[in-house]
Amino acid sequence: MPRVLIGTSGWHYDSWRGPFFPKGLPLKEQLQFYAGRFPTTELNGVFYRTPTPEAIKSWRAQTGHDFVFAWKASKFITHWKRLSENSVNSLELLESRLSLLGKKAGPVLFQLPPNFKVNADRLAAFFKLLSKRRRYSFEFRHPSWYEPAIFRLLHEQNISLCISDHHDAPAPWKRTADFVYVRGHGPQGRYKDHYADAALCNWARRIRSWKRQGCDVFVYFDNDQKSAAPADAQRLIELM
Numbered sequence: 100m101p102r103v104l105i106g107t108s109g110w111h112y113d114s115w116r117g118p119f120f121p122k123g124l125p126l127k128e129q130l131q132f133y134a135g136r137f138p139t140t141e142l143n144g145v146f147y148r149t150p151t152p153e154a155i156k157s158w159r160a161q162t163g164h165d166f167v168f169a170w171k172a173s174k175f176i177t178h179w180k181r182l183s184e185n186s187v188n189s190l191e192l193l194e195s196r197l198s199l200l201g202k203k204a205g206p207v208l209f210q211l212p213p214n215f216k217v218n219a220d221r222l223a224a225f226f227k228l229l230s231k232r233r234r235y236s237f238e239f240r241h242p243s244w245y246e247p248a249i250f251r252l253l254h255e256q257n258i259s260l261c262i263s264d265h266h267d268a269p270a271p272w273k274r275t276a277d278f279v280y281v282r283g284h285g286p287q288g289r290y291k292d293h294y295a296d297a298a299l300c301n302w303a304r305r306i307r308s309w310k311r312q313g314c315d316v317f318v319y320f321d322n323d324q325k326s327a328a329p330a331d332a333q334r335l336i337e338l339m
Contacts, residue, residue: 101310104167104205105336107133107328108282108321109143118326134162137332139205141169141282141319146210149173149192155199167205169280169317170197178212182225190228197233206234206259206280206317213267217243219252226256236261236280236317242268250275264288272305278315279306283331285322293327296334303338 110133116122120129133140142158144150158168173189180186197204222237229235237253238261239245245268253260253275262281263270266288285291286298294302306316318335320328 101313101315103306103310103316103318103339104139105318105332105339106137106139106141106320107323107332108141108171108319109323110140111144112323112326114324115326115329119329130158131161133329134166137329137336138165139167139169139317139319141171141208141321143171143321145196146171146174150196152196152199155196159200159203162203166203167317168200168203169205169208169319171208171210177209177215181215182209182211182221184224184228186225187228190230194230194233204233206236206278208236208238208261208280208282210238210261211240211244213240215239216241217246217249219248222249223252226252226258234276234278235259236276238263238265238282239270240265240267244268245271274309274312274314277313278317279309281316281318283318283320283322285324285327290322291324291327292322294322294331294334299331299335299338302335306339 110129120132124132172193176186176189180189236259250260250273257276259276259278259280260270260273262272262279263284265284269288283294286294309316320332322328322331
């Protein structure tokens with residue numbers, strides 16, 4: 100049975116205290132509170148630093164049996180090593196940490212930098228370094244990647260084009276795998292403001308269509324300013 104999992108990109112935001120988190124809620128209880136309202140989250144902080152095994156085990160323990168964590172791959176891989184063969188050690192470290200989540204481990208997201216232009220050969224070579232046991236999604240931040248050859252390459256490897264509305268390079272709403280990964284960065288793609296009802300209704304229609312096609316759908320709101328993300332995620336869940 101295909102699943103539609105809707106949540107936010109991270110949960111540690113000071114501006115959420117009051118509008119979303121109760122003001123007196125201890126920081127260590129925020130994930131448990133969040134997981135009582137959403138079935139998934141995208142681990143955004145792991146993009147900047149590798150978490151300790153203890154932290155990951157704690158996340159796993161604080162969430163329900165069916166909760167899913169998407170994992171945003173380290174910027175060492177995407178921004179510093181730029182998908183080169185030198186990424187092997189970083190990928191091994193990623194897998195060692197991700198495996199601690201057990202069945203709660205969801206897709207791995209690779210977010211490329213905006214100055215990284217299309218390079219099909221580099222992408223194809225990088226795919227060969229990836230473990231076959233995971234699902235992967237790629238968020239491109241340069242529009243040159245949105246071409247038929249790249250879509251075919253993603254489709255051949257069952258890797259999802261991340262449907263992102265980031266202002267650097269909004270992606271086409273195109274499915275390239277047996278699952279769909281959506282990131283909402285806000286109506287102008289700049290991490291702020293709420294989506295209009297009409298926009299969320301359109302998202303809901305597309306998600307229902309993908310679900311009818313047998314696809315799992317993962318949706319993460321990243322318009323984190325002023326707690327817009329959890330509010331919009333909840334609205335989309337209600338529309339579904």
